[in-house]
Amino acid sequence: MHHRRDEAIIRLMFETAIRSGEVADLHLDDVDLISRLITIRRGKGGRGRVIPIGQATTEALLRYLAEREQHPRAASPDLWLGNRGKQFGREGLSRALRRRATRAGVQGFRPHRLRHTAAHRWLAAGGSESGLMAIAGWTRTDMLIRYTRARASERAAEEARRLNLGAI
Numbered sequence: 001m002h003h004r005r006d007e008a009i010i011r012l013m014f015e016t017a018i019r020s021g022e023v024a025d026l027h028l029d030d031v032d033l034i035s036r037l038i039t040i041r042r043g044k045g046g047r048g049r050v051i052p053i054g055q056a057t058t059e060a061l062l063r064y065l066a067e068r069e070q071h072p073r074a075a076s077p078d079l080w081l082g083n084r085g086k087q088f089g090r091e092g093l094s095r096a097l098r099r100r101a102t103r104a105g106v107q108g109f110r111p112h113r114l115r116h117t118a119a120h121r122w123l124a125a126g127g128s129e130s131g132l133m134a135i136a137g138w139t140r141t142d143m144l145i146r147y148t149r150a151r152a153s154e155r156a157a158e159e160a161r162r163l164n165l166g167a168i
Helices: 002-016 020-024 055-068 090-104 112-124 129-136 141-163
Strands: 037-040 049-052
Touching: 002 020, 002 055, 002 090, 002 112, 020 090, 020 112, 049 129, 112 129, 112 141, 129 141
Parallel strands: none
Antiparallel strands: 037 049
């Protein structure tokens, strides 16, 4: 079951820029797979928000939930369940993600990197800065800049190619 759980977590974080603590704190009733929405009830600063998810993340969550039903703690309101009946909290999340990164050969991985990567992917795909701020739970533009600065030149180069201003 932990394979399905970890895949769902990685897809969720990779797509939405959700904080690892927010992921760990999710309950079953925070997930609406019909509407493809995740509700963050206790975000940073006590602010909540609703995050849309795509089809691949929804399907990963459905596969996890199908296996979750067989878990000894299936009646728990917590979305994520640990191995062998243990609770799966923030430390469990961090260990699971680091283990996956090691197996994949990713050097220097920290769960927070998924938040940076999701922010870059959002903007690279043409998403708006205000949309990213809403999804990520940021209220200040300096956070947007902090999370997206490292790959800003990469996005700018791709945008320049797409604009092709030299052809005019």
